[in-house]
Amino acid sequence: MEENFPLNVAVTGEYGSGKSTFVNAIRGVDNMDERAAPTGSVGITEDVTPYSHPNYPHVTFWDLPGVGTTNYPAAEYVKLVELERFDFFVIISADRLRESDVKLAKEIQKMGKRFYYVRSKIDNNVRDKEGKQRGFDAERTLTQIRENCIQGLQEQGLRSPQVFLVSSIDPNLFDFPLLAEILKRKLPELKRDAFLLAMPNTSLEMIDRKKEAFKSKIKYVAGLSAAVAAAPVHGLSIAFDLVLLVGVFTRYVFGFGLNTSSLRRVSRYTCVPYVELRSAITPSLTVKKVTPVLVLKTLFQTVSIVKLMTGYRFIPMLGIPLSMAFSCFTTYKALNILLNVLADDARRVFRKALD
Incomplete structure (x- = not known):
């Protein structure tokens, strides 16, 4: 990383x-x-x-x-x-x-x-x-x-x-x-x-480049998720994936400058009220700390797929390979969803700051 x-x-x-x-x-x-x-x-x-x-x-x-x-x-x-x-x-x-x-x-x-x-x-x-x-x-x-x-x-x-x-x-x-x-x-x-x-978000192109930098690493995170899914311990993969998603999601928030301290700095630079900048962010994400609950809210449909993975884990011969494949797929999909949401939020905040 x-x-x-x-x-x-x-x-x-x-x-x-x-x-x-x-x-x-x-x-x-x-x-x-x-x-x-x-x-x-x-x-x-x-x-x-x-x-x-x-x-x-x-x-x-x-x-x-x-x-x-x-x-x-x-x-x-x-x-x-x-x-x-x-x-x-x-x-x-x-x-x-x-x-x-x-x-x-x-x-x-x-x-x-x-x-x-x-x-x-x-x-x-x-x-x-x-x-x-x-x-x-x-x-x-x-x-x-x-x-x-x-x-x-x-x-x-x-x-x-x-x-x-x-x-x-x-x-x-x-x-x-x-x-x-x-x-x-x-x-x-x-x-x-x-x-x-x-770097601070000095242009929309800067935000796009940050998004690409984050996206290039998703496959490695998904691979780590698949490796943990190989362990035949009930519930371990789901718990690990949530912790993993929280960590990566937090990096996205800070990388795009969407955390509270970064938004307040932008507010002071641009004289745009902090509450206006905050209003450009997806409502469910306007919290001070990224938690598993926040990730679950953002990824409700994806997480429902993840829950199905545990049923395959204990099928003889096929359980672990299928679990690894599902874990890799859902983690990859989840991180792409989170990345798209936060990149869009960063663009809206940037445009709001220029108003």
Whole structure:
């Protein structure tokens, strides 16, 4: 499962670049949340600080101090920060390319790892230019900023730099969704789903990709259900399947951001009342905790089929093979039903948040 593969993402940039706000946004955490990285005048990063994803603790975003600070001089930065332990790097800048950013990017490329240059607070740049230019064209302005950043990095000898223009205040705008997709693609295969599921729902396409990631694992869960069904113990398979379904269902809820804390964070970001977001979810699923009763309610017809399985278990010769087949089939069908219901709920919540 994706939770078995730790993922370490380094985020660096000078003070005031919006680094901590980005760390919060990419984790889907509001700046006022108790788990948020400190921002504003109190948000000076003096040491390497880890921030785990609230729903996926194996995914950690590391807030790095800037290159050349008192505790992290440029000559010793790579050694002190231990850059080799990170899977990839995000370099944040709020205005122009800094010498310290270039030095760090070169060190990262020397290690054979990737960095992504993020121009933050792009909403402020667009708003400022809009007020100063006649015939303002937002797309042309964004293209010009992006090209200037790429040219500046290339002039410093950096190969094939990738530049993203983002607003951490509203992750649905500009290049934030594209950044999340690119980061996922570039990861080793075993870590892609871990990163994908930890991302906030920045688009309907993101929700669809999460659904596909979950769906690809259903066959393995169904296989585990079939293996347990081979044990000739009355009632064991049904009990195990319910526990299994509750666990997977819970992962779906958190992966799609439909748990209470995630919905409240979306409410704070979008200013859409929490109760309105909650109203977009299937009524029977608006509970704080996933339980066997909730699973039974959602899967009443499927569970009735599961109950028939126990009758086959003790038929000589055919009981166990038939029980294994039924257990595999019903678990596979049940998880697909649950996945479809929650993916639809996630789409409705996303649309409601944009209203």
